[in-house]
């Protein structure tokens with residue numbers, strides 16, 4: 001029956017493990033351990049735990065299992081492993097499957113911490129990493145070799161919202177048997193069809209749209225049952241990056257409303273992109289879901305819609321960007337994204353502050369660039385707020 005449900009039904013009921021009390025809202029099992037009926041039962045469970053048998057919260061927990069089942073259904077993946085943060089998911093997916101001597105190809109436009117893991121951590125353990133411009137398929141073809149073990153990229157890059165052709169890169173990678181790992185935060189689990197399009201492993205920072213209300217840090221690794229249980233789980237459960245039951249409960253409740261929230265956020269983002277076209281104070285309005293985006297056709301093919309984030313480039317550079325940010329009344333200045341509250345970020349002086357100027361320029365992070373994560377407020381209020389702040393800039 002569960003398999004026939006529509007997505008919005010699965011997001012409310014999928015994976016539910018109801019206790020003997022018959023609670024309506026999912027229980028938080030705040031317990032580190034579990035009691036065995038006998039010494040023999042403990043021995044048997046350590047030998048092989050059944051699907052609803054738990055040993056220790058670092059290995060698994062009923063609330064965490066509910067979250068894993070529900071997000072796996074949303075992504076269309078066989079299985080999922082929940083992690084303590086998005087970075088625990090990124091580093092866990094990579095570290096669990098790679099060994100010294102392996103070769104990885106990654107897109108250069110990455111979230112700063114992802115870049116650190118690939119550039120500083122993996123290489124320290126003898127993994128060779130080649131970086132490419134992810135939007136240039138010829139660079140992928142040139143970099144992927146017979147001994148390439150994995151490719152890694154963000155389907156939509158932060159903060160300039162360039163889109164990578166997932167199915168084309170997957171074809172190049174699969175020709176040499178490499179595993180395709182995508183960090184899919186900007187595509188969101190609602191619009192993602194990454195597994196059908198060729199991703200073998202999908203990771204999310206659940207901190208973003210899955211929580212969606214700015215409360216907890218979390219992450220998830222999704223893939224085949226064999227990859228999740230035989231490769232990821234042993235690494236995660238022994239190295240300590242598992243999700244806490246409390247976080248899993250927050251994320252589980254987030255999944256109930258994620259479809260409603262993300263669709264509302266995407267229509268708000270489109271309304272803003274429309275309202276800001278040809279605004280005299282802007283040199284660029286970047287929204288993957290708008291016709292004006294150079295890769296709009298690719299975005300429509302990959303995810304149908306443009307997601308929840310837009311970027312604005314103010315003609316007068318950093319001074320204008322700061323005046324704009326300081327004049328916003330509804331939109332908050334912060335650095336999270338995917339939240340119910342709209343949030344504006346100045347990447348050049350915050351999230352990407354440490355990059356050398358030439359690297360910022362190469363990634364399109366200009367002094368006037370502002371990233372706007374659109375929340376669930378009324379779109380007309382957001383449009384009015386952004387327009388009055390632009391007037392003040």
Ligand SMILES: *Cc1c(COP(=O)(O)O)cnc(C)c1O
Pocket residue numbers: 085086087088090111113114154158183185186205206207208217218219
């Ligand atoms: C936020 C983010 C991460 C890291 O997630 P945390 O939950 O903060 O650890 C990784 N990748 C992308 C694309 C992100 O936006």
